[in-house]
Amino acid sequence: MPPASKAKSKKTKKKAATAARRSVEATARSHERTRSDHAREIAEDYVELIDDLIAECGEARAVDMAKRLGVTQVTVTKTIERLKKDGWVTSEPYRSVFLTDKGKELADYVRARHEMVLEFLLKLGVPRADAEADAEGIEHHISPRTLAAMKRYVEG
Amino acid sequence: MPPASKAKSKKTKKKAATAARRSVEATARSHERTRSDHAREIAEDYVELIDDLIAECGEARAVDMAKRLGVTQVTVTKTIERLKKDGWVTSEPYRSVFLTDKGKELADYVRARHEMVLEFLLKLGVPRADAEADAEGIEHHISPRTLAAMKRYVEG
DNA sequence: AGATAATTTTAGCACAAGCTATATTTTGTA
């Protein structure tokens, strides 16, 4: 029996010391996203990047993606395999990557959202460097309604 | 030799079809965060939750954390081990979890940021349910400067 | 105090994303 904090040991259900800051349900619900949705974020990043590269270079190659993402080419290849499996992209061995229709659709949405978030942050008064960095992070978590609110602010 | 898209095969460095939408450097730099920083996000979520539970129930138990996070208690335990290793929390076998000073500091910062982001979204006109959900997602990606801008907006 | 319930731990699995090192294929050029 390891000695330990036997502070509050009896009936520890005082439930409302500070009162729930947010509802338990809401917290659990939103946290549900947090996990496997990391894969979705990666998909969004890749798809947008692939679309960019095709526009800029005519094709999306693993080497260039790796360079921009700051990971090795092996990691890119493996992730591309997953994206292929999930129907976002197509690719043949030793060839570059292309978006499926579904992938292109996602890329378009993601880019529009990204640009809106960036514009929004800039208009809000965030220095460009920070705005660009933060946009990369938060864009995946902006719901349509928040996006709409940002749009109103930017345009209004 | 697998048959494939030999579309643009020659010297594919036309580099500026659409012109770089953002600087390559900036993109790579910000993506560097995207990877292992997922662990940081999880740490922030846990630390804030532990602090909440201690305030509400007097202690933070794996069972309660699991309930709120929507994961199994086993997952919680394993993650707690990681957090312990990283110096955010302490715990003894079969006992509840406590924050280190460093952990408490993080929790305070995280909560303040969370509340600010939520207030901000609400003032921006985002419906409460969406605001709460989005706040959970984006809070981890809000830099101090963006946070400051949000504060100005909320208070101004 | 002893039985039972609740909680935590351990063991073992999967999967995604990261890495290095090495082999293979394609591409560019002498």
Place this chain on the structure above:
DNA sequence: TACAAAATATAGCTTGTGCTAAAATTATCT
């Protein structure tokens, strides 16, 4: 056309977060 350089693929490892099932511990209640 051959050879060297560049790009891609394969093998095999790590870490983090998820899971279930079963064992061990702690807490509760009569």
